[in-house]
Amino acid sequence: MNPKSNLIIGLVIAVVVVMSYNLEADPAQFVDGIPNLAIIAKEMTEVEPALFGTAFWSILETIQMAFIGTVVGVAIALPLSMLAARNLNSKFVYAPIRAILAATRTFPSILWAILFVIMVGLGPFAGILAIIMYTVGFIAKLQYESIEAVDSDPVEAVSSIGVSKWQLIRHVIIPESAPHLLSQILYMFDYNVRQTTILGLVGAGGIGFYIINYIKFFEYGKAAVFMLVVLIVVLIIDWISVKIRDKYIIKAQRGMKIAV
C-alpha cells in the first residue's frame, strides 16, 4: 500500500468519526444495549406454536402480493424499457421515460405503500400497487441496460435486410436480451417477497402487519413465530430461484459465450 492510499483511508475514518459525533452515534451505547438484546432473545425463544396457522396464511398473502406485483410490474416495465433504450429511440423519447423511471426508483417501496394506503385504503391492494411501482422502476432500468448491451452484430445484420424497427425488436432485441430478463425477474420476485414482508408496517397487507403489532406490544414470542416463517419462506424461495437459474440461465449464457 502506498502513502497516498493510507492518507485516503485515514481521511475516510476521520470523516466517519466527525459525522457520528454529529448524529450522536456512540459505540458505548451499543455495548450498554447488549443486555436488552438478550432479554428480547430470551422472550423470543418462548414461541407460541398456536400462531403458526395465522402466520402461514399471512405469508401466503405476502407471496401472492409479491407475485402479482412482480408479474404486473414486469408487464408494464418491458414496453417502457424498449422506449427507454438509447439504441432504439431518439432522445425525445428515451429521456422523459428515463426521468419517470428514475423518479419511481427514488422512493423506497414503503413510501409508495404509504401513498397508496392514502389513495386506496388499508390492505393488500395498496401493497401490490407499491410493489408494482418499484418493480417497474427497477426492471425497466435493468432491461434497458441489457437492451443497450445487446450484441450489435445481429442488429446490424438484420437491419441491413430492411426490416422495420418493431420487427428488429421482436426478432433480435427481445431474444438476445431474454436470458438476462429471466434472471432479473427471479431476482425481483425474491426481493419483492422481502419488501412485502415490511409493507405491513404501514398497513399495506402481508405478514409485516402482525410482526409490527406484536413488537409494538412487546410480545416478542408471538412476533418470533412470524419472523421464523418469513425466514423459512425466504430461504425456500432463494433455493428455488437458484435452481431455476442453474437450469435455464446458466445454460443459455454458456451458450452465448461460444464465439462465432
Place this chain on the structure above:
Amino acid sequence: MISLSRGNSHHQSFSSLSNITTRTIIQMNDVWASYDGKNYVLKEITLSIIRGTNYAIVGPSGSGKSTLLRLINGMMRPSKGQVKVDYENPNTNNKQFKLAMAKIGYIPQNLGLVRNITVLDNVLIGALPRVGKFKSFFKIFPDNETSEAEKILKLVGLEDKAERKTYMLSGGEKRRVAIARALMQKPVLLLADEIVSELDHVTAREIMDLVVNAKRRFNLTAIMVHHDIKLGLEYADRVAVIKEGQKILELGVEGDKIVDFQTGNISQQEIMELYSES
C-alpha cells in the same frame, strides 16, 4: 433502372453516370469513405460489376474490404463519390430503399446471427420484409415462407438442425445458417464477408461450393470478400485487390493467363509475388 443511389448531394446526379447499363449491377465512381470524417479508409474506388459476375475482393487486414461491402449494402454512405446498385426498381424513396435492401443478401464478417433462437427462426428473418408486420410480431409466417425456409435449410444441409438453438452450432454450421438467411431474402445480390476464413480447408471448400451452387441456381451476382487471394482467383471471375483503401488491381482470367484489367500491365512475376504474400 437505378434503385439505390448513395452519395452526398453534389454527386447524386443520375445523368453523370451515362455509362451505366442494364448489364451493370454495381457502379462506383471515385468513391471515398470515412468513419470519422477525417481519415479515409477507402479512396478513389472506381469499379463496375456486371450482372451475374462472381466477384471477389481481397486484401490485407484493415485495407477496407468490409467497408466496401457496407457501402454496397447501404449501411454506410460514401463521403465522396457515388455508389449505384441497380436492379430494375426505379424509385429511391425511403420505403423503396428498404425494399431494395431486402434484395441484397448480406453476410457480415461476424455472421450476425441471433444466438438465442432456432436455426429455422434465423432463416425466417430473411423473409421479414415480405411478411405482414403484425403477423410476424407473433411469429406467424405464411406456410409458403416456412416451406421455403425448410427447402433452403435442406439446400445448405441443415434440415435436421432446424429446431436447434443457433448458439449450439459449429462454426461451419453457423455459416450455413447465415447463407440460408441471405438466400431466404430472395436476393439479387449476395454479399459475403470472409465467410470461409478461419475454417479448415475441407469445410471452407464445402462452404464455397455451396455458395457457388446457390449463386448459379438462383441466378445471383455474388461479391465475396476473402483474406486469401488464391481463394479469390480460384472461385471468382474477377478479383479486386485492395490495399490501404485503394483498389490496386483488378484481376481476371483471359485465355490461360491472369491479367489485370485495371492497369493492364501486371507481369506474371508480380502475380506470383501476390500469391506468396497471402
